Amino acid sequence: MNIAVIGATGLTGHQVVVQLILKGLVGPMDRVQLVGRPPAEARLRGMVADIRDAFFEAAPELDITLSPEEIAAEVIVFAAGVTLPTDSRTPMTRDALAIANRTLFETYAQAIARHGHGHELVIVVSNPVELGVSIFAHHLGRRRVFGMGAYQDTLRFRREIAGELGLARQRVEAYMLGEHGSGLVPTWSSLRLHGFDPEETDQLRRRLRRGLTSAGYPDTLANETKGIRALIEAGDLGEAFRHIGTLPADLRVGLGPFATHYSGAKTAVATANATVDMLRVVLSGHQTVMAAQVALKGEWLGLDTVIGVPVLVGHQGWVTVNPLPLDDDEHAQLCAVGRGVTDKLREWEAAA
Known part of the structure; x- marks a missing residue:
């Protein structure tokens, strides 16, 4: 099984990778792509080292991917993008969140549509989840896209x-x-x-x-x-x-x-x-x-x-x-x- 986690260095993306291993959904015969942008490469490499150190016998093959065009997986978890700030004194509206994440949704959806194998399933975690599902469904086909909200x-x-x-x-x-x-x-x-x-x-x-x-x-x-x-x-x-x-x-x-x-x-x-x-x-x-x-x-x-x-x-x-x-x-x-x-x-x- 090949699974890609887009936004693997974020809090949720990191947790998804760890829980995939802990719950036995992936093992040494499987492959997990840790997808991020070039500025996150060092953190991704550190994440790989830490996971291998913790789960050496049980860890899947871990690949680092820095380009949307290089994603290759049966199932893709999209957990990247801007999140709401935790400081209630600086609230972020849902509209601002949508504008901030829309380009990222589009970039990855278009790249997967152009370079993927045409059968990927996408689980959208990032918010607004309805916007993410709408964009990925438009590019990949609506039956292959779920929002987990x-x-x-x-x-x-x-x-x-x-x-x-x-x-x-x-x-x-x-x-x-x-x-x-x-x-x-x-x-x-x-x-x-x-x-x-x-x-x-x-x-x-x-x-x-x-x-x-x-x-x-x-x-x-x-x-x-x-x-x-x-x-x-x-x-x-x-x-x-x-x-x-x-x-x-x-x-x-x-x-x-x-x-x-x-x-x-x-x-x-x-x-x-x-x-x-x-x-x-x-x-x-x-x-x-x-x-x-x-x-x-x-x-x-x-x-x-x-x-x-x-x-x-x-x-x-x-x-x-x-x-x-x-x-x-x-x-x-x-x-x-x-x-x-x-x-x-x-x-x-x-x-x-």
Whole structure:
């Protein structure tokens, strides 16, 4: 197996490489390309030396690649580019992030389209993930490109539910769809708790939601985000985390990573873990349903945009959308988020 990690010297890219080895997805018979730009060559060489020192018997072949044209892999993880600053006093808007990373998305997507073998699968980690998926899908074909945001948000959603109920996460089935960031769409109607009958699940669902409706979720998340930002700017991170812990599970999914990022710890370990787990699913050889940002062309709910939805995936890409039985408010919210993403993509295209 040949895997390329673009942005290997970044916090998340580095973690992806290490976790690929620790979780046994690559070994001595495999090859991992560490992709960076020429100024990062020395750091990449140091990274190779460190990894070989740590995992000599288990390490794959490690290649350093400094040119997009030289990428050669079955699966490519894109984790390069600008990230949001951790200083809340110097915030960066999503629009500025999109403008900063758009050229990098285009450069690598065009190079892979011209020089690749035509069957690469690309997992976009960098933000805005919807923009990255849009650009790579345009150049490589939409079935071969995934954004990992919805997968990570879904894992977080299941973990929050499982933790509150005292269950293993594997017993929880629920999806967090929509846009990675402020456009999350928790699909409580998709909740299944293995070992519980429908009546018991309904009771637990009501308990978990604490009266927060799907229609009220977007405004509540926006208001809570403002409150958490104010606490962070006041230097009271402890109170920010304490308050988040008192909120319903779906709000914790949206606010927890926000506070973690601005704490200075960032979310590199969790992001890499979700990315590697997504890789494991894609490479398993079996068709599996998972949440991912993909470029839709009307396959579900008439959505014609890049958005997080449940898709059936295999080793050659995503095959089809796996529809969920959404309630009316979830349906309306997901469609509204889709329209919002479409507007943003048009604005970012016009600003290029």
